Amino acid sequence: MTVRLNAISIVVADMGRSLAFYRLLGLAIPAEADSQPHVEVDVPGGMRLLWDTEATIRSFAPGWQRRGSGGMSLAFAAEDAAGVDKMYAQLADAGYHGELAPWDAFWGQRYAVVHDPDGNGVDLFAAL
Structure with missing residues (x-):
């Protein structure tokens, strides 16, 4: 079995604030995404960048806690x-x-x- 990296996910405290930052980097993210609990955009090269609110993560992992980026x-x-x-x-x-x-x-x-x-x-x- 082989796998390929397909997406990178970012957990955010405030979706709108985070998406505003990534828009400044040139990502085409629709304005209506600011109020969504989960957002995905395709990026050049066949990858996807995903954002989930902390509440979204806690909806299926109630004990989830922010660990920081850990060097990534x-x-x-x-x-x-x-x-x-x-x-x-x-x-x-x-x-x-x-x-x-x-x-x-x-x-x-x-x-x-x-x-x-x-x-x-x-x-x-x-x-x-």
Whole structure:
């Protein structure tokens, strides 16, 4: 039996707040999704990104508790180094916490890290 990664799921405290963050990253998420308990969008490459409210998770796992991201993050590629700087500035201007300001990483990328509203790491990068 073989498996393939098909979706990444994010548990959120506030659906609308979380989706607003990911819209700034360019994801096409309909406005009516803000009030839904579960949201899915297709992303380029055949993957899906899913969001579930904490209440949705607790509806089938009553003892569920937030564990944090545990070192995992989502990584979004920009077209170029200037795109990383622009996206980082846009997110910071919108009030999102930057963990690592854009810098030229030794591995050959312009690289930055911000946190989504639930504290998950979101990497921004582009080849130098």
